[in-house]
Amino acid sequence: MTKTKIPQSTIARASRLFWSGAKIAAREVSERIGGVVGASTPESSLATKIKQTRDLVSALSQLKGAAMKAGQLLSLEFSDILPPEVVDVLRTLHDSGTFMPMDQVRYILLRELGSERLSELEDLTSQPIAAASIGQVHRAVLRGRPVAIKIQFPGVAATIDSDLEALNNIAKTITQVRGKNINFDDFFEDLAISFKKEADYLLEAQAVDLYRKKMNSGSYVIPEVFHEFSTGKVLTLSFEEGVRINDWIKSKPSREEAHHFGTLLINLIIDEFFTFGLVQTDPNYGNFLYRPDKRQIVLLDFGATTAYEAKFRREIRELFHVIAQKDQKKLVEMIFDYEFLDRREPPEVTELMVLMLDRVVKIFNPKLQPFRFNDDTYLREIREMSVKFVMAVQYSPPAKKLTLLNRKLGGIFHLLKDLGVEMDMRPFVDRVLNTPIQEDDRS
Numbered sequence: 502m503t504k505t506k507i508p509q510s511t512i513a514r515a516s517r518l519f520w521s522g523a524k525i526a527a528r529e530v531s532e533r534i535g536g537v538v539g540a541s542t543p544e545s546s547l548a549t550k551i552k553q554t555r556d557l558v559s560a561l562s563q564l565k566g567a568a569m570k571a572g573q574l575l576s577l578e579f580s581d582i583l584p585p586e587v588v589d590v591l592r593t594l595h596d597s598g599t600f601m602p603m604d605q606v607r608y609i610l611l612r613e614l615g616s617e618r619l620s621e622l623e624d625l626t627s628q629p630i631a632a633a634s635i636g637q638v639h640r641a642v643l644r645g646r647p648v649a650i651k652i653q654f655p656g657v658a659a660t661i662d663s664d665l666e667a668l669n670n671i672a673k674t675i676t677q678v679r680g681k682n683i684n685f686d687d688f689f690e691d692l693a694i695s696f697k698k699e700a701d702y703l704l705e706a707q708a709v710d711l712y713r714k715k716m717n718s719g720s721y722v723i724p725e726v727f728h729e730f731s732t733g734k735v736l737t738l739s740f741e742e743g744v745r746i747n748d749w750i751k752s753k754p755s756r757e758e759a760h761h762f763g764t765l766l767i768n769l770i771i772d773e774f775f776t777f778g779l780v781q782t783d784p785n786y787g788n789f790l791y792r793p794d795k796r797q798i799v800l801l802d803f804g805a806t807t808a809y810e811a812k813f814r815r816e817i818r819e820l821f822h823v824i825a826q827k828d829q830k831k832l833v834e835m836i837f838d839y840e841f842l843d844r845r846e847p848p849e850v851t852e853l854m855v856l857m858l859d860r861v862v863k864i865f866n867p868k869l870q871p872f873r874f875n876d877d878t879y880l881r882e883i884r885e886m887s888v889k890f891v892m893a894v895q896y897s898p899p900a901k902k903l904t905l906l907n908r909k910l911g912g913i914f915h916l917l918k919d920l921g922v923e924m925d926m927r928p929f930v931d932r933v934l935n936t937p938i939q940e941d942d943r944s
Contacts, residue, residue: 600632601654606639609652613735622650622730631787635699635804640740643727647740650730651702658700665689665696691904695782699804702736708779708806709738715777720765722792722799743790743799750919754793762791763874763922765798766913767929774906775818775936778809782905784912807905811940821933824862829855841903843896850897853890860886870925874917 601609610619622641629637636653666689698704706726713723724738731737744752754762773780781788783805790799816839823832833851836842842854860882864872 600629600637601652603627605655606637606652609655610650610735613732614730618730622648625650635696636736643730643737648727648730649724649738649740651736651738653700653702653734658697661693661696661700665693695805695905699783701733702731702804703733705736705802705804705806706731708781708803711779711806712781712800712803715779716772716800718772720797721769722797724801741790741799741801743792743797746786746789746791746916749791749793754920756921756923758793759920759922760924761796762798762920763917763924765796766917768932769798770909770913771929771932771936774809775814775933775938777939778811778814778941780807780809780906780909781805782807782909784909784915786912786916805905808941809902809906811938813902814938818933818938820858821862824858825865825930827859832858841897845896846894850890850893850895853886853893857883857886857890865926865930867927870927871923872926874914874920874922880918 607619610622622643625641626639628639630640630649631638635657636651639650639652641648641650706728709724709726713725716723722741722743724741727737727739770780781800781803783802785802788800788802790801791797792799816835820832820835820839823835832855836851836854837844842851860879863869863879863882
């Protein structure tokens with residue numbers, strides 16, 4: 502990591518993004534011209550894509566904030582359709598980048614906590630132990646206890662809209678150069694809503710408290726909030742040890758270890774959604790640590806926590822049951838009743854959605870057990886069906902309640918895929934159908 506002042510002004514951030522996008526577009530044009538005259542090869546095309554991605558990663562790493570976080574999501578959401586070499590470069594956004602120098606860190610802490618509380622923080626590390634998109638984390642000692650202090654980068658909240666608008670324009674420019682005309686407005690609008698919630702550390706502190714209250718299993722470790730030392734821009738938590746997920750995957754854990762981790766992860770999302778209705782929807786691998794010796798998952802980041810009403814959770818469980826029973830008539834009724842589709846859609850759109858939902862729950866098919874998460878055939882089927890569906894829809898906007906939930910499920914699937922997990926999914930069907938759904942309680 503490299504320390505640097507984080508650009509705060511809208512003009513400075515937008516110009517840096519624009520320049521990065523312009524270079525990518527220029528290389529794309531050059532490659533297309535080279536292809537016409539016969540100078541382009543598959544190897545040179547891939548090299549161009551990697552160079553483009555590195556340029557963009559460099560710009561996003563320096564800017565932090567919404568710009569970098571959007572890039573992290575791209576590495577997860579499009580990992581199946583981008584070359585693996587490009588995905589590898591994008592994923593460096595999860596673990597690296599620039600960070601604020603110490604004078605900027607101390608200035609923010611003084612402004613947010615005041616001199617008296619700041620003086621109680623001892624052994625504050627001069628470099629962060631982690632630097633993500635919205636803030637960086639320093640270790641310290643508070644009243645004899647090791648703590649992790651998350652400090653928000655300056656200007657993050659104020660530049661979310663302008664950052665995403667600039668990225669939206671870059672995406673449109675690049676796709677137009679490639680001969681496509683794709684509207685990314687809804688995608689970036691959803692990101693803006695989610696990122697603004699994440700930029701309020703007081704909301705995150707409330708979410709951590711709720712998780713500690715509800716997720717009291719010994720398999721999951723949730724930090725403790727030090728409220729007296731937390732504000733909207735600074736969050737102080739108990740320091741929790743663990744191995745970063747990417748590092749643990751690189752250590753090549755045994756099949757049994759990967760299976761245990763996968764079981765914990767799937768049970769976590771079942772409890773989050775169906776039992777408690779409280780889901781941390783950011784799929785970034787950096788939001789987890791693992792303790793192989795104690796076989797525990799440490800949950801770190803709760804900024805993207807979303808609450809789901811009991812009524813909606815019961816609807817999703819009933820939908821899951823109907824899909825598993827292959828009751829197509831009932832399924833079509835529910836799709837319209839739950840407003841997942843507009844009733845004006847032509848029959849072929851409804852048929853595509855039914856087929857797509859059937860493919861999604863295919864992982865629970867008894868004939869496919871144990872299910873292999875790195876099964877390229879399954880992923881290809883889902884991707885192709887999704888593209889057909891999106892192209893055919895005429896009236897139905899994306900189901901807002903499903904957007905962030907799908908993002909979390911997709912992130913978990915890709916994590917299990919990277920681990921090469923193979924497991925019998927049938928016991929999880931029983932858990933989904935029989936887990937008691939707690940009524941809404943946010944206190």
